Amino acid sequence: MTVADSHQYCTFYVDGHYFGLDVLRVQEVIRFQQMTRVPLASPVVRGLINLRGQIVTAIDLRRRLELSDRPAEQLPLNVVIQTDDGAVSLLVDEIGDVLVVPANLFERAPETLHGPARELICGAYKLPDCLLLILDTDRTVNVTGCGHLQHAKDA
Amino acid sequence: MNEVIREFLIETNENLAQLDVDLVTLEKDPTERETLGRVFRTLHTVKGTAGFLGLQKLQAVAHAAESLLSQLRAGELVFNPPIASALLKVVDAVRTMLESVERSETDGDGDFSALIETLDRLRVAAPVVSPPMVTPAAKQPPTPVMTAVPEIRPPAPPSSGPPSLVMTQSSLHDAAESRAPAIADTSIRVDVNLLDKLMTLVGELVLARNQIMQYSASQEDTPFVRTVQRLNLLTTELQAGVMKTRMQPIGTIWSKFPRVVRDLAVACAKQVHIDLEGQETELDKTIIEAIRDPLTHLVRNAIDHGIEPPRERLARGKAEEGRLALRAFHEGGKVIIEINDDGAGIDPQRIRAKAIKAKLVTPEQADRLSSRDLVNLIFLPGFSTADQVTQFSGRGVGMDVVRTNIERIGGSVTIDSRPGIGATVRMKIPLTLAIIPALTITSAGERYAIPQVSLLELVRLEGESKQRGIEQIQGTPVYRLRGNLLPLVYLERALRADNAPANGHKKRNGADPADDAQAATNIVVLQADDRQFGLVVDAIHDTEEIVVKPLQKQLKDLRAFAGATIMGDGRVALILDVLGLAQAANVISGVRERALSEKAAAAAEPTGDRQTVLLFANSDGSRGAIPLSQVARLEEFPRSALERLGLLEMVQYRDEILPLIHVSRALRQRPPSKNGRSNAWRSSDESLATTAGDPIQVVVYSGAGRQVGLVVDRIVDIVEETLVSRSDAHRRGVMFTAVIQGRATEFLDVEAILTSLDAELVEPPHTITTQA
Numbered sequence: 001m002t003v004a005d006s007h008q009y010c011t012f013y014v015d016g017h018y019f020g021l022d023v024l025r026v027q028e029v030i031r032f033q034q035m036t037r038v039p040l041a042s043p044v045v046r047g048l049i050n051l052r053g054q055i056v057t058a059i060d061l062r063r064r065l066e067l068s069d070r071p072a073e074q075l076p077l078n079v080v081i082q083t084d085d086g087a088v089s090l091l092v093d094e095i096g097d098v099l100v101v102p103a104n105l106f107e108r109a110p111e112t113l114h115g116p117a118r119e120l121i122c123g124a125y126k127l128p129d130c131l132l133l134i135l136d137t138d139r140t141v142n143v144t145g146c147g148h149l150q151h152a153k154d155a
Numbered sequence: 156m157n158e159v160i161r162e163f164l165i166e167t168n169e170n171l172a173q174l175d176v177d178l179v180t181l182e183k184d185p186t187e188r189e190t191l192g193r194v195f196r197t198l199h200t201v202k203g204t205a206g207f208l209g210l211q212k213l214q215a216v217a218h219a220a221e222s223l224l225s226q227l228r229a230g231e232l233v234f235n236p237p238i239a240s241a242l243l244k245v246v247d248a249v250r251t252m253l254e255s256v257e258r259s260e261t262d263g264d265g266d267f268s269a270l271i272e273t274l275d276r277l278r279v280a281a282p283v284v285s286p287p288m289v290t291p292a293a294k295q296p297p298t299p300v301m302t303a304v305p306e307i308r309p310p311a312p313p314s315s316g317p318p319s320l321v322m323t324q325s326s327l328h329d330a331a332e333s334r335a336p337a338i339a340d341t342s343i344r345v346d347v348n349l350l351d352k353l354m355t356l357v358g359e360l361v362l363a364r365n366q367i368m369q370y371s372a373s374q375e376d377t378p379f380v381r382t383v384q385r386l387n388l389l390t391t392e393l394q395a396g397v398m399k400t401r402m403q404p405i406g407t408i409w410s411k412f413p414r415v416v417r418d419l420a421v422a423c424a425k426q427v428h429i430d431l432e433g434q435e436t437e438l439d440k441t442i443i444e445a446i447r448d449p450l451t452h453l454v455r456n457a458i459d460h461g462i463e464p465p466r467e468r469l470a471r472g473k474a475e476e477g478r479l480a481l482r483a484f485h486e487g488g489k490v491i492i493e494i495n496d497d498g499a500g501i502d503p504q505r506i507r508a509k510a511i512k513a514k515l516v517t518p519e520q521a522d523r524l525s526s527r528d529l530v531n532l533i534f535l536p537g538f539s540t541a542d543q544v545t546q547f548s549g550r551g552v553g554m555d556v557v558r559t560n561i562e563r564i565g566g567s568v569t570i571d572s573r574p575g576i577g578a579t580v581r582m583k584i585p586l587t588l589a590i591i592p593a594l595t596i597t598s599a600g601e602r603y604a605i606p607q608v609s610l611l612e613l614v615r616l617e618g619e620s621k622q623r624g625i626e627q628i629q630g631t632p633v634y635r636l637r638g639n640l641l642p643l644v645y646l647e648r649a650l651r652a653d654n655a656p657a658n659g660h661k662k663r664n665g666a667d668p669a670d671d672a673q674a675a676t677n678i679v680v681l682q683a684d685d686r687q688f689g690l691v692v693d694a695i696h697d698t699e700e701i702v703v704k705p706l707q708k709q710l711k712d713l714r715a716f717a718g719a720t721i722m723g724d725g726r727v728a729l730i731l732d733v734l735g736l737a738q739a740a741n742v743i744s745g746v747r748e749r750a751l752s753e754k755a756a757a758a759a760e761p762t763g764d765r766q767t768v769l770l771f772a773n774s775d776g777s778r779g780a781i782p783l784s785q786v787a788r789l790e791e792f793p794r795s796a797l798e799r800l801g802l803l804e805m806v807q808y809r810d811e812i813l814p815l816i817h818v819s820r821a822l823r824q825r826p827p828s829k830n831g832r833s834n835a836w837r838s839s840d841e842s843l844a845t846t847a848g849d850p851i852q853v854v855v856y857s858g859a860g861r862q863v864g865l866v867v868d869r870i871v872d873i874v875e876e877t878l879v880s881r882s883d884a885h886r887r888g889v890m891f892t893a894v895i896q897g898r899a900t901e902f903l904d905v906e907a908i909l910t911s912l913d914a915e916l917v918e919p920p921h922t923i924t925t926q927a
Contacts, residue, residue: 036719036727037601039650041710048719048727053359055719055727057707085708143709 005103009125011096011132012079015067019092020099020125020132025081029095032075033058044143046091051080058089064140066116081137088141101125101132157260163204164257165344167249170197174246175414178239182417185234194242195224201249210262213252219274220245226278240421241273243414347440350401357390357397358702361590362721364390365699369723394590394700398439405483405492406434408447412454416479419458426465426476427458433483438490442584445564446492449557453494453580454479456554461498461578471575473497489566489608490586495579501572503529510535530572534558565606565717567734593701593730595722596679597694598646602728604701604720605679609733611687613695614678625676626789631767631873634678634689638787638857641680642767643689644740646731650715683737690736699723703730715739767875768902770895771854771867773819778871778900780893785905787857789870791850806853806864815853815864821908822888822901856905863909872896 009020035047076091202217255263462477503526593604701720714735853864
C-alpha cells in the first residue's frame with residue numbers, strides 16, 4: 001500500500017467492525033443477489049452470482065475473517081472488486097461512505113494481532129470515533145485452504 | 156510498430172513454417188522443382204524486404220541462401236542432406252532475427268558469418284551473384300515507397316502465424332499447392348482478439364435467446380412466438396458461423412512436425428518417416444493452441460524413446476526406417492488424435508522400476524498393478540523414463556503435463572503399448588469449448604448442467620420397477636441395466652461436504668435420500684473414460700446450448716465441476732465434470748488416482764490399487780472375491796429351481812439355461828484328469844440335501860460373451876478396497892490372495908476355472924481377460 005498524503009477508501013461494516021478497501025479496486029456495490037451454492041467448495045465461498053453475464057464468485061467476509069455468521073434474515077451486500085482473475089464479490093453487512101483519510105492517521109497492524117486478521121488487515125486509520133481497518137484485497141480473495149474446518153457443516 | 160515491419164513479420168513467419176515443410180520434402184525428393192522454386196521465392200522475398208527495411212544481417216543470410224538455391228534451381232547442384240541442414244539453419248537464423256526485429260526493430264547482434272560461410276562453401280565455385288542490396292528480381296525501388304510493400308508479398312498459405320488467423324476453408328495442403336491469387340483475394344486477416352470478442356458476444360446472445368425462449372413458452376401471442384422462433388434459428392446459425400471462423404485445421408500445428416521429426420531423428424541417429432493423416436480435421440483455435448505443446452511432446456517422446464536405432468530395428472526384423480503416424484479424425488462429436496509409432500513400445504517392467512525408484516509407488520503397490528496400469532504410471536507427476544536427459548526429452552515436461560493439459564480442455568489421453576511392436580497414444584479432444592449442448596438436472600434444489608458428450612441415456616424408475624431396479628448391496632447401490640451392473644452415484648451425496656473426495660469409502664449407513672420419497676428415481680447414465688456409471692438426480696430437465704464459463708481461482712480445485720453457465724432465467728448453474736465426479740466417487744479406480752504420489756495421504760489411507768470387488772463366503776468358510784466388473788447380477792434361486800441334466804446342475808434363468816459352478820468345490824478339486832469330469836459342475840447330494848429350505852446364492856458371472864452361475868454360500872459385501880497385501884495363488888482357479896476386511900480372500904480366476912472345467916459344456920473363451 002502506498003502511503004500518500006491522503007487516500008480514498010470504500011468503507012463497509014462486517015459484524016460491527018468498520019473496514020475499508022482501496023476505492024480504486026472497487027468496481028461497484030450491489031444489493032443482495034441470488035446465489036448458486038457451490039458444493040464442496042471452501043465455506044468461505046458462498047456462491048456464484050450473475051453480474052450482467054459475468055459469473056462472479058461471492059466470498060463471505062464474515063467467514064473469511066472467521067467471524068460469526070450473520071443472522072439468516074439479514075441479507076448481505078456485494079462489494080464487487082477487481083482482481084487479476086476477474087471480478088470477485090465480497091459479502092458485507094452494511095455499506096458506508098467513501099472516505100478520504102489523511103495518511104498520517106495510518107498505523108500498521110500491531111504485531112500482537114493474531115488469527116486471520118493478521119494476514120488480511122494491513123493497517124488501521126485512527127479516526128476520531130473509531131478505527132478504520134484496511135483490508136489487503138489480494139489476500140482477502142485468496143481463499144486457498146481457509147475455513148474448511150470451522151464451517152464445513154453449514155457450507 | 157511500423158506497419159510495414161508488422162506486415163513483413165506476419166508474412167515471413169507464415170512463410171517460414173512452409174519453408175520447414177518444403178525443405179524436408181526436398182531432402183526426400185530433390186527433384187521437386189515446384190517446391191524448390193517456392194523455397195527460392197520465399198528466401199528471395201525475405202532478402203528483398205530485409206534490404207528494403209535496412210536489416211543487413213538478415214539480408215546477407217537470405218542472400219547467401221538464395222545464391223545456393225539459384226544454383227540448385229539451375230541444376231548445377233543436387234539437393235542433399237548437408238544442404239538441407241544448412242538451409243534449415245537459415246530458417247532458424249531468420250526466425251531468430253525476426254524475433255529480434257519484433258522486439259527492437261533491428262536484426263539483433265547474432266553472428267551468422269559461419270552460416271554464410273557454410274552456405275558459400277556448399278556452392279560450387281561459381282561467380283557470386285550481384286551484391287546484396289539490389290537484385291534484378293526485387294521489384295521494389297531502393298527508396299522506401301509504401302505501396303511497394305504489398306507487391307513483394309506472395310499470397311500467403313494459411314497458417315497459425317501469430318497473432319492473426321487466416322480465415323479460409325481450404326486446408327493447409329491445398330493452399331500450399333495452389334498459391335493462386337484467388338485464395339488471397341477471398342480471405343482476409345482478422346485479429347484473433349476480435350474473433351474472441353465475437354465469440355463472447357455470441358455466447359451472450361445465446362443466453363439471451365435461451366431466456367426469451369423460456370419466456371415465449373408461456374406466451375400465446377402468435378406473431379411474437381414466431382419472431383422468437385426466427386430469432387432462435389438465426390442465433391443458432393450465427394453461432395455456428397462464428398464458431399466456424401475460429402476453426403483451424405489441425406494441419407496448422409502438424410506442419411512443423413516433419414521438421415521436428417527430421418531434426419530429432421538426425422540428432423538421435425535414427426531414421427524416421429512421418430505420416431500425417433487427417434490434416435484437414437478442424438478444431439477450435441483455443442483447442443489447437445492447447446494441444447500444440449502436448450502433441451509436440453508426444454512426437455518427441457515417440458522418436459526419442461519409442462523408435463529404436465536402425466541397427467536395433469534390423470536385429471528385430473523391422474525396417475530400418477521407423478514409422479511415426481499422426482492421425483486425426485472425428486468420432487462421436489469429438490476429435491481423436493492418434494500418435495502411433497512402430498518402435499519398442501513401453502516396457503511395463505522398466506516403468507515399474509522407474510516408478511519405484513522415483514518413489515511414486517511402493518514395490519507392493521506396483522506388484523498389484525496390471526501391465527496396462529503400469530504403463531499408465533508414466534502419467535504421474537515426476538515420472539521420466541529417459542535414462543539420460545537428452546536435448547529433446549526428459550527435461551521435466553512430463554507426461555503428467557500432457558495429461559493435465561489435455562484434461563483441462565475436456566479431453567482424455569490413453570496409451571496402448573505393445574512391447575516390441577510399438578505404442579499408440581490416443582487423445583480425445585472436444586471440438587470446441589465455448590458453447591456446448593448440455594442436459595440440465597436438479598439435485599438438492601440446485602440445477603446443474605451435464606455436458607451432452609458424456610451422456611449415454613436416461614433411465615426413470617417408478618413404483619415397482621424402482622423397488623426392484625436398484626439393489627443395495629451392503630450400502631453400495633447398483634442398477635441392472637440390460638444385464639450389466641451399473642454402479643450408481645447419488646449426486647446429492649457426492650456433493651455433500653461430509654462425503655468429500657478425500658473420503659474414498661462409500662457411505663454404508665442410512666437410507667438413500669432418493670429412496671425416502673415415493674417419487675421416481677432418475678438415473679443419468681454417463682460415460683467417464685471407459686467406464687459407465689449412473690448418476691442419480693432429483694429431476695431431469697431439458698437439453699440446451701450452454702455457454703461454458705471457467706470458474707475463478709477460488710473454485711479451481713473442485714474437480715467435480717468443469718465450469719459454470721448462466722441459465723435461461725439468469726441464474727448461475729454449475730457444469731458437472733463427469734470424469735472428476737466419477738473419480739471423486741471412486742467409480743474410476745486404479746492408477747488414475749493421482750493421490751498415489753502423495754505419500755502422506757498414502758500413509759494415512761493407502762489409495763492406489765483401489766477396486767470394487769464382490770466378497771462372498773464359501774461353504775467351507777473361506778472367503779472369495781471377484782471384481783464387480785465381472786458380475787452381471789446377483790441372484791437367489793430356491794433350491795427347487797435347481798435342475799439336473801446328467802451330472803450337471805443348472806437353473807432356468809431368463810429363458811436361458813444357466814450352468815452352475817460350486818465355487819468351493821471348483822477350488823477344492825484337483826486338476827481334471829484326461830477322462831474325468833470335474834466335480835464342480837456336478838450336483839451332489841450334499842448340495843441338495845443341506846438346508847433344503849434355503850435359497851442358493853448365485854453370482855452370475857459374465858465374461859467372454861457367456862454367463863455362468865457361481866454358487867456361493869453367501870454374499871458378504873461389495874467393497875472398494877485397497878489391497879493391502881497380496882500373495883501368489885496357491886491353488887488352481889485363484890489369481891492371488893489378498894487381505895480384505897482383515898481376512899485372507901482368494902481372488903477367483905473364473906476363466907481359469909472354466910477352462911479347466913468341462914470344455915464340452917461351455918465354449919472355450921477366445922480371450923482371457925481377468926485382470927484384477
